[in-house]
Amino acid sequence: MDKLLLIFQREYLTRVRKKSFLIMSLVGPLLTVALFAVPVMIAKMSDSGKVVAISDAGGLFQTLPEDNDGLRFTRVSADLPTAKAEFNKTKYDALLHVPKLDLVNPNGFQVFSRKGLGMSLENDMRRAVEDAVENQRLRQAGIDRATLDNMKVKVELQTISLSDEGERSSSTGVSTGVAYACGFLIYIFIFMYGIQIMRGVMEEKTSRIVEVVISSVKPFQLMMGKVLGIAAVGFTQLLIWVLLSLGIATAMAGSMSPEKMVQDRVERVNSASVTGTRPAKQSQEESNKIVKALRQADLNVPLLVGCFLFYFLGGYLFYGALFGAIGAAVDNETDTQQFMLPVTMPLVLTFVVSQAVLTTNPNGPVAFWMSMFPFTSPIAMMMRLPFGGVPTWQLALSMLLLIGGFVFAIWVAARIYRVGILMYGKKITYGELSKWLFYKG
Amino acid sequence: MQPILQALNVRKAYGQHVALDGVSLDIPERSIYGLLGPNGAGKTSLIRIITQITGADEGEIRIRGEKLAPRHIAEIGYLPEERGLYKKMKVGEQLLYLARLKGLTRTDATQRIKAWLQRLDLTPWADKNVEDLSKGMQQKVQFVATVLHEPKIIILDEPFSGFDPINANLIKDEILALRDKGATIIFSTHRMESVEEMCDNIALINRSRKVLDGSVGAIRDTFRTQTYAVEGRGRLLVVHPDFEVLEHHERENGHFYDVIRLHAGTAPNDLLRYLIGQVEVHAFRELIPSINEIFIRRVRETMPETIREGELVP
Numbered sequence A: 001m002d003k004l005l006l007i008f009q010r011e012y013l014t015r016v017r018k019k020s021f022l023i024m025s026l027v028g029p030l031l032t033v034a035l036f037a038v039p040v041m042i043a044k045m046s047d048s049g050k051v052v053a054i055s056d057a058g059g060l061f062q063t064l065p066e067d068n069d070g071l072r073f074t075r076v077s078a079d080l081p082t083a084k085a086e087f088n089k090t091k092y093d094a095l096l097h098v099p100k101l102d103l104v105n106p107n108g109f110q111v112f113s114r115k116g117l118g119m120s121l122e123n124d125m126r127r128a129v130e131d132a133v134e135n136q137r138l139r140q141a142g143i144d145r146a147t148l149d150n151m152k153v154k155v156e157l158q159t160i161s162l163s164d165e166g167e168r169s170s171s172t173g174v175s176t177g178v179a180y181a182c183g184f185l186i187y188i189f190i191f192m193y194g195i196q197i198m199r200g201v202m203e204e205k206t207s208r209i210v211e212v213v214i215s216s217v218k219p220f221q222l223m224m225g226k227v228l229g230i231a232a233v234g235f236t237q238l239l240i241w242v243l244l245s246l247g248i249a250t251a252m253a254g255s256m257s258p259e260k261m262v263q264d265r266v267e268r269v270n271s272a273s274v275t276g277t278r279p280a281k282q283s284q285e286e287s288n289k290i291v292k293a294l295r296q297a298d299l300n301v302p303l304l305v306g307c308f309l310f311y312f313l314g315g316y317l318f319y320g321a322l323f324g325a326i327g328a329a330v331d332n333e334t335d336t337q338q339f340m341l342p343v344t345m346p347l348v349l350t351f352v353v354s355q356a357v358l359t360t361n362p363n364g365p366v367a368f369w370m371s372m373f374p375f376t377s378p379i380a381m382m383m384r385l386p387f388g389g390v391p392t393w394q395l396a397l398s399m400l401l402l403i404g405g406f407v408f409a410i411w412v413a414a415r416i417y418r419v420g421i422l423m424y425g426k427k428i429t430y431g432e433l434s435k436w437l438f439y440k441g
Numbered sequence B: 001m002q003p004i005l006q007a008l009n010v011r012k013a014y015g016q017h018v019a020l021d022g023v024s025l026d027i028p029e030r031s032i033y034g035l036l037g038p039n040g041a042g043k044t045s046l047i048r049i050i051t052q053i054t055g056a057d058e059g060e061i062r063i064r065g066e067k068l069a070p071r072h073i074a075e076i077g078y079l080p081e082e083r084g085l086y087k088k089m090k091v092g093e094q095l096l097y098l099a100r101l102k103g104l105t106r107t108d109a110t111q112r113i114k115a116w117l118q119r120l121d122l123t124p125w126a127d128k129n130v131e132d133l134s135k136g137m138q139q140k141v142q143f144v145a146t147v148l149h150e151p152k153i154i155i156l157d158e159p160f161s162g163f164d165p166i167n168a169n170l171i172k173d174e175i176l177a178l179r180d181k182g183a184t185i186i187f188s189t190h191r192m193e194s195v196e197e198m199c200d201n202i203a204l205i206n207r208s209r210k211v212l213d214g215s216v217g218a219i220r221d222t223f224r225t226q227t228y229a230v231e232g233r234g235r236l237l238v239v240h241p242d243f244e245v246l247e248h249h250e251r252e253n254g255h256f257y258d259v260i261r262l263h264a265g266t267a268p269n270d271l272l273r274y275l276i277g278q279v280e281v282h283a284f285r286e287l288i289p290s291i292n293e294i295f296i297r298r299v300r301e302t303m304p305e306t307i308r309e310g311e312l313v314p
Helices: A002-016 A019-047 A080-089 A119-141 A145-151 A172-206 A210-214 A219-253 A258-272 A280-296 A301-329 A333-358 A365-370 A377-387 A392-420 A430-436 B043-050 B070-075 B091-101 B106-119 B135-147 B165-180 B216-222 B268-278 B291-302
Strands: A050-056 A071-076 A094-098 A110-113 A159-163 A166-170 B005-014 B017-027 B032-036 B058-063 B076-079 B153-157 B184-189 B201-206 B209-215 B227-233 B243-250 B255-262 B280-286
Touching: A002 A219, A002 B091, A019 A219, A050 A080, A050 A119, A071 A080, A071 A119, A080 A094, A094 A119, A119 A145, A172 A210, A172 A219, A172 A301, A172 A333, A172 A377, A210 A219, A210 B076, A210 B091, A210 B135, A219 A301, A219 A392, A301 A333, A301 A377, A301 A392, A333 A365, A333 A377, A365 A377, A377 A392, A392 A430, B005 B043, B017 B043, B017 B058, B017 B201, B032 B043, B032 B291, B043 B153, B043 B184, B070 B076, B076 B135, B091 B106, B091 B135, B106 B135, B135 B153, B135 B165, B153 B165, B165 B184, B201 B216, B201 B291, B209 B216, B209 B291, B216 B291, B227 B268, B255 B268, B268 B280
Parallel strands: A050 A071, A050 A094, B017 B209, B032 B184, B032 B201, B076 B153, B153 B184
Antiparallel strands: A094 A110, A159 A166, B005 B017, B005 B058, B201 B209, B227 B255, B227 B280, B243 B255
């Protein structure tokens, strides 16, 4: 036990003291925040102070559209050649030409600009034209805009999942988000740190220190110390990230609150999407709804956190053992490919399948089987849980199977490890590997 | 006296391949023991069983009469043939780590590391990463790691293969000093000539079997061939029933070099007396077979089926 602790310490300290760890720990949260903040900022910057000149030959705009988010409209000569000449003398960003038009089949709108327009500006202009045409048509039909708005109806569905514990209201959107976040974290963590285990084992093997070490400790202790030490490194990094991200988020809250960021993002996404013809106000409502749902989502948080930690650790240990075995079986990085594939395949597969099946039908047969099989269960079960309705026996069975799988993986890995770490310069085949399992200690 | 280490009928197979086939050894305490044999003979397999890296399929290892157990790890120091250190770790930390894995306390280990680094002129390098050291210095660090916990049994697999001549001599002196302090040293090598003058006892291993063992003196005595080399000046004409000239070489100015074998019952002095009557003798010495020659002869006698061209000669 003492020796396991020594190995654990070494694995942990040598990694945590590396410069790359420090850099990743600092840069990670910045990157995460930047991932969300930068698009918003860029969008804000590029939209500010744009002016569109309208040459309205068709008399579409009785009044100019309202200024919106720094986008301003101004009127120029209705005659296109004159307007063009005028436009060239100014610094306006775009010239929108409205031809004489047929309200039934409006066509022939043109936009002139000196450089590329950008998706959002184009969308804004299109929306302005569409609104104007709509208004004209309404007026022709004798309908008042306000009357129409009053007739529009908006219904919200409250989703409630029925389970043995009674009814709980849930939000499919939030569940999907939480499912993805959990699955993604586990996926990334297994990959990043699983490969570190593999590299660590290979390093010991290629630097030939391993024979000295295992004349002092059992190969199993060495492997376990490494797997646990690297897990601790991962947890440390995760903790630093969470703390730093919270810190940065708080610091930025003044200028840009997370809620505002979500709103901005939703707005941008809506207005940038091809079908983004809805008025801006509607998307505002939409984003309010998301924020509201996030606040009110009635998830079983203790269960989720508990299960997340279990599957996070369980999945990592299961895969970590296998990655360790790969590292022991091969001599160099290029040889790892043939053994990496069968190990990483289920992992990638779960993530891909999750999109199509897991989140849309979280309690169907595919989801059920994937959440039982230890290769896929860490991610699959975490994707099912936020939707609720996973029977207790399924969760218990899945956890038991994962523990069983872990014990088996460690057994296989320890055997491969024991033989493999002392095997140099030999190309290993699967047949060879299976023989190693039955060598006597 | 009870041997410090005994191997009793040890057998080890990897799948179809038999690495050790009933090998038994007695290694006396405070001696230097040579485990000799060509590559692939099974030496490293035996060592890995002694160091508890693997286990024997049959037979057992005893240390002072006790069956080998995990607590013996602290009594054994092992320098493997494939040597290496953690490249990105500092010399001092690395030695501390390896010593503590052998069961030393932090304080003990730190003191001994300091002493050893001083002894081998490595003190200025204690805080450097291993990868910044020259190869020779890394080898010294490895040697320190092997002996730091003051093991009673020190096993050195191909000890001089990686060392440059200066370090090899340094290490040789340290090994002798450790022996004098009470340690038992086991050398394993295929380069028999490199250790035969240091070893008190040897065992020859070929094709997973022990071919021969005993003290170096006794083995040499057994394999003496009563052959003498004679150098001198004059015309040597041997016509004598007790001697037989195996080789005769004429050199410049009437010098000669002959190899002469005595027949049974003849003493070297008889030959010398005979020679003095005929020629001017400059040198007279017994041709003692090297361990390498003994090994080849022995294998030829006991396992003729294993001899194929060039296979035995290392």
